[in-house]
Amino acid sequence: MTIDERQRESARPLRPGEGGRAPVVAGGVSFKSVTRHISGIVLEPNVPLFWFAAFLVAVAALCVLAAAIAILLDVGAGTMGNNIPVAWAFPIANYVWWIEIAVGGSLLSSILHLANQSWRNSINRLAEAVTLSGIACAGLFPILHLGRAWILYWTVPYPNTMIIQPNFRSPLVWDVFGIATYGTASVLFWYFDMIPDLASLRDRAASRSAYVVYGVLALGWRGASRHWRLQEKASRLLAGILTPLVFTIHTVVSFDFAISLLPGWHSTIFPPYFVDGAILAGISMVTMMAISLRAHFNLKDVITERHLDNLSKVILTTSVILAYVYVFDPFTSWYSGDRYEMCLVYNRGFGPFAWTFWTFIVLGLGIPQLLWWKVNRTHPKRLFVIALLIVIGMWEERYMLMVTTLSRDFMPSSWANFAATAEDNALLYGSIGLFLVSFLFLTRMLPMISLYEVRELLPFSKPGGGSVK
Amino acid sequence: MITTAPRPYGIAAEFEDAGQLVAAAKAAHAAGYRRFEGYSPYPIKELSEVIKGWDLLSPIVFFAGVAGAFTGFYMQYFIAAAVYPTNISGKPLNSWQMFTVITFEMAVLFAVVATFFGALFFFGFPAIYHPLFRIPGFKRVSEDGFFLCIEARDGKFHPASTAHFLRSLEPVKVWEVDSE
Secondary structure, eight states: OOHHHHHHHHHSOOOTTSOOOOOSSOTTOOHHHHHHHHHHHHHSSOOOHHHHHHHHHHHHHHHHHHHHHHHHHHHOGGGSSOOSSOOSSHHHHHHHHHHHHHHHHHIIIIIHHHTTOGGGGGTHHHHHHHHHHHHHHHHHHHHHHTSOGGGGGGGSOOOOTTOOOOOTTSHHHHHHHHHHHHHHHHHHHHHHHHHHHHHHHHHHOOSHHHHHHHHHHHTTOOOBHHHHHHHHHHHHHHHHHHHHHHHHHHHHHHHHHHTSOOTTTOOTTHHHHHHHHHHHHHHHHHHHHHHHHHHHTTOTTTSOHHHHHHHHHHHHHHHHHHHHHHHHHHHHHHHHTOHHHHHHHHHHHHSTTHHHHHHHIIIIIIGGGGGGSHHHHHOHHHHHHHHHHHHHHHHHHHHHHHHHHHHSOSOGGGOOOOOOOHHHHHHHHHHHHHHHHHHHHHHHHSOSSOHHHHHHHSGGGSTTSOOOO | OOOSSOOEEEEEEEESSHHHHHHHHHHHHHTTOOSEEEEOSSOOHHHHHHSOOOOOHHHHHHHHHHHHHHHHHHHHHIIIIIISOOOSTTOOTTOGGGGHHHHHHHHHHHHHHHHHHHHHHHHTOOOOOOGGGGSTTGGGGGTTOEEEEEETTSTTOOHHHHHHHHHTTOOSEEEEEEOO
């Protein structure tokens, strides 16, 4: 079979009943076309209007965030709605939600890398951009929630004249180390994997400034086979180290809750339940971003229906696991015979915050079930709406976890409800602006698709596969 | 000795595709050359089997991880049990079960940093300039170019015979590369 025949073969529409799965990379893609297209997005000022519109909205939201932070630091934590007993509300719900979104990206970049899932090659870089942007937002909220954000460094052990040190038996201190490690590891992994693609940008750069910037960032990459061998080895090592880290990061977040003694939080199911929810929310966010970029930057050849289908299946699987948790959590409460636990289960379903619970049940558990139908898994617009609703539902779930437990603890005399203030809302919507600015910036200034990993997927990349020049 | 002629870095040849590059590397190895390197836009497993690399990355990462775990645990033990002993709900001062999380995080942090900088060390990076960058068209190595370069430090290297050998492999083109 010649190359022409092979390319025609892979480009041919599938006949009914023939496998029925779209290819990972569409036919007709060559080394040159993929390199020129992806590096062109970065190097040629031919950006779609969509990008500017989205960036403008995101920057506006980011300004709202900046103003909200300024007010918070100037006036004080009282501008937020949290108070005793609901001391953890929006900021911690936002924090957990953003970490979830970051963890979903890491799943694609490290766990599926280790599992040799080559379909993730073309959405890997995009998922990492979601991870980094998510971590940036997540890291913000615990700091703002401190009340006195300027003494953040007290959470870090360092020799000081106060002779005071952090309490290492507290999960909140574990979080400091967890997030710092996760952020550092994600940035290093992301940059390391990108070095060969930065060289592609360097070699295509038309302007002197782009040549110098990408040339310095590429560190002198020249595609030597000894370098490729080491690059693959180091990349696999990083993926191997990050895999347990990805699971532990959300486990540690869940410890913030599980190690307390409050009903609804004090439960051994929390670590797996949090990790599963994280994958559900994170992959939904990656799916939304992939669908948007695919449509507006014309990436349908490298982000195919196969990717949408596979991402949908991950969403569906994790939603079913989450449903299992929501069946067994009330069962455990009932089986424990603990009246406070049972009261909490009742309050979730029928208490003052019942609407948050039922919103989550519909959006987070009900909506994903639409993905049992293939027509929803491969239809970009429908899938986008489904993923968006899931992401909203997962925020609702985190909010529900905070308020249902904290507003109704052991003594009815200390019960109090929570109402979000304008400050709370400004911080939440502003952080979405921060996420989008960061994501749009990363995908516009750096290759949004991993070029060398896509080249590896092309049929003629293997020796004996022929040439396409 | 002062010479005016530039020292050669090696002789490079460009090939059509991955298959030709791997075949050329095998031929160069069979002809007795040892100091040569293939350049490609993506990793080619078969090429790495001919051109064998060497590094100590795995042991470095392992020991960095162990060092991180020790650092993490000792930091907590030192602070919680010696420098700043605090009674937290009657738990023993060395409540090591509670120290496992940060011990793990520190092990991961050290291992990741060691992998990153260890890999850069064995790459020899940063090395912004390289003699091969002077080949016109070498830019295609990050797109669809496949190159093989036999280096001058190879004992069997000879400007004329090596160039002749490379031409016999039917490349697209052959270049002499100066090291300056």
